Amino acid sequence: MGYDPNDRLLIINADDYGMCHSMNAAAEELLLAGAISSATLMVPCAWAKEGAAFAKKYPQVDIGVHLTFTSEWDHYKWGPVTRLTDVNSLITDEGFFPEDCLSFELQAEPEQVKIEIQKQIEQAIAWGVDPTHLDVHMGSLYGLATGRDYLEVVLEACEHYKLPLRLPRGLTALEELPPELQQMAAARIALADHKGIMIIDDLLTHPFHYTPGETFDEMKQGMIQMLKGLRAGITEIFIHPGYATEELKAIQPDAPKRDMEARLFLDDEIRNTIKSENIRMITWRDLRDHQRRMNV
Structure with a gap:
């Protein structure tokens, strides 16, 4: 891509775009301010169409698809975009996605995952989104709970739609992963390279949940140390910005932290x-465009 091997390249992504209006509004402010690089759209969620309308209005903004197969909140749920094809292995008895990755990995059939991936991407495109990349909500397709991953199916979609993927090479060096999962990650990374799919080197974030008493300054200082510790290569830092409105407070108990994240990258x-x-x-668009040039 023309950078020096020692350069530290950074993408900042807002996850969970489209989940609710409060998170849409926060991500959109950051995108328009140039404070973050991109956001990824949760197509199955109730406010995804609002996010897609923003993407259509501002085509210069990077919006990816946040492939979604889990529905983690107690009283706010979502399920497959697929309607006319059997995807029953992806849902609970209530008709929603499972609330955790373990449950998903134990029940989901790869062919049905493939169908739903395509439907989520196609729905985003139909709404006017020009996707810049793919990533995965809660990491549900990475196989980190049981070793039953779906990355081959994801990489097929990346190849078909000519999109890069949030798949960090650093997975192969995570000490907390058992050797068999490290080997699986290495195999999937090799497959991405073989297919000419752009991936990243490192993936970073801070703890998702809000700790009572946690302050903005503590979060900021933690992020400053994270930034100073970036290694050479391509790193993505992902956050979950949202305004602590009554809507967001009703959905999740971590609204105060979402609100702090909405201000974090605007801080001088x-x-x-x-x-x-x-x-x-x-940006992810940089990676997507380079991938497409290299694979003509």
Whole structure:
């Protein structure tokens, strides 16, 4: 891509775009301010169409598809986009996606996963989104709970739609993964390389859940240390920004942290750290376009 091997390239992504209006509004402010690189749309969720309308209005903004196969909140649920084809292995008795990755991996059939992946991408495109990349909500397709992964199916979709994927090479070095999962990750990364699919080197975030008493300054200082510790290569930092409205508070108990994340990359100290550390901000569109040029 023309960068030096020692350059630290950074993508900042807002996950869970489309989940609710509060999260849409926060991600959109950050995107328009140029504070983050991209957002990924949860197509099965109730507010996804609003997010897609924004993507259509601002085609210069990077919007990917957040492939969604879990529905984790107690009183706010979603299920498959697929309507006319059997995808019963993807749902609970109530008709929603399972609430955790373990349950999903134990029951989901690969062919039905493949159908739903295609439907989610096609729905986004039909709404006017020009997807820049794919990633996975809660990591449900990575096989990290049981070793039963669906990445071959995901990589087929990446190849078909000519999209890069949030698949970090660093998975193969995670000490907390058992050797068999490290081997699986290495095989899937090799497959991505063989297919010419752009992936990343490292994937970082901070703890998702809100701890009572946690402050914005604590979060900011943690992010500054994370930024200073970036390694050479392509890193994605993902966050879940949202405004702590009554809507978001009703959905999840972590609304205060979502609100802090909505302000994090607008903070001058964060921006100055990125600049002083000579971190180069890039986008998923950069990776997508390079992938398409290389695979003509």
